Amino acid sequence: xxxxxxxxxxxxxxxxxxxxxxxxxxxxxxxxxxxxxxxxxxxxxxxxxxxxxxxxxxxxxxxxxxxxxxxxxxxxxxxxxxxxxxxxxxxxxxxxxxxxxxxxxxxxxxxxxxxxxxxxxxxxxxxxxxxxxxxxxxxxxxxxxxxxxxxxxxxxxxxxxxxxxxxxxxxxxxxxxxxxxxxxxxxxxxxxxxx
Numbered sequence: 001x002x003x004x005x006x007x008x009x010x011x012x013x014x015x016x017x018x019x020x021x022x023x024x025x026x027x028x029x030x031x032x033x034x035x036x037x038x039x040x041x042x043x044x045x046x047x048x049x050x051x052x053x054x055x056x057x058x059x060x061x062x063x064x065x066x067x068x069x070x071x072x073x074x075x076x077x078x079x080x081x082x083x084x085x086x087x088x089x090x091x092x093x094x095x096x097x098x099x100x101x102x103x104x105x106x107x108x109x110x111x112x113x114x115x116x117x118x119x120x121x122x123x124x125x126x127x128x129x130x131x132x133x134x135x136x137x138x139x140x141x142x143x144x145x146x147x148x149x150x151x152x153x154x155x156x157x158x159x160x161x162x163x164x165x166x167x168x169x170x171x172x173x174x175x176x177x178x179x180x181x182x183x184x185x186x187x188x189x190x191x192x193x194x195x
Contacts, residue, residue: 004028007056007108010080011132019128027118027125031108036101041066042083043099049088050112055081058105059165061173066098073177075143076102076165082136102169151180155188 008028012018019027031054036042043049045066060077074097077083085095089112119126146157155178159166166174175185 003056007054007080011054013080017127017131020124023122023125023128026122027110028108030114030118031110034107034109036105036107038101038103040101041098042101042105042107043085043088043095043097045096045098046094047088048092048094049085050092051109052082052084052089052112052115053099054108054110055079055083056106056108058107059102059168060099060105061102061169061177062097062099063173063176064097066100071176072179073173075140076162076169076173076177078162078164082132102173147178151178151184152188154178154180155185 008021008024011024033056036058042053042060045064055077057079060081060083061073062075062077062083064072064074077099083099085097085099087093088095115129119129146161147154149157158174158178171185171189172182175182178185180188
């Protein structure tokens with residue numbers, strides 16, 4: 001299976017309303033490929049970025065107050081995940097978040113104008129992008145559900161649900177995501193706390 005075929009499968013996986021191949025090909029044809037190195041910012045807080053990104057390869061994180069003492073990782077993204085600054089994309093305003101590459105990443109990029117054009121021209125595409133958007137919002141709600149409890153409970157939930165993140169992202173980002181100190185995370189990772 002080629003990289004593009006695999007991506008098409010991933011993009012249609014989570015939704016019940018599948019995008020037919022002709023519309024999927026049109027959508028992907030409007031995208032450009034960009035590469036980002038580990039720790040490189042893709043979207044920068046305080047700047048306007050009206051692009052929608054699909055992660056083709058690598059891991060990213062969304063973060064509030066990057067570089068500040070209390071920076072907070074709010075999400076991680078893996079292959080096939082969409083990401084954007086909602087504030088920039090929808091309203092053309094500066095982003096409230098930074099999105100940073102946690103590894104070398106390849107992303108597909110499409111502009112706000114291209115998305116608008118596709119949604120105007122195709123009800124099928126419009127329905128598909130709507131369902132994907134709603135599923136992204138649902139994922140944020142689910143994060144809240146599984147990140148409840150004490151540090152050990154949150155740590156185990158992350159290992160169970162996202163082992164790719166646990167073993168491929170720096171500890172300081174995982175600690176920030178879990179809302180615990182890096183020292184607490186190091187203790188949890190010791191064999192004494194494993195299942």
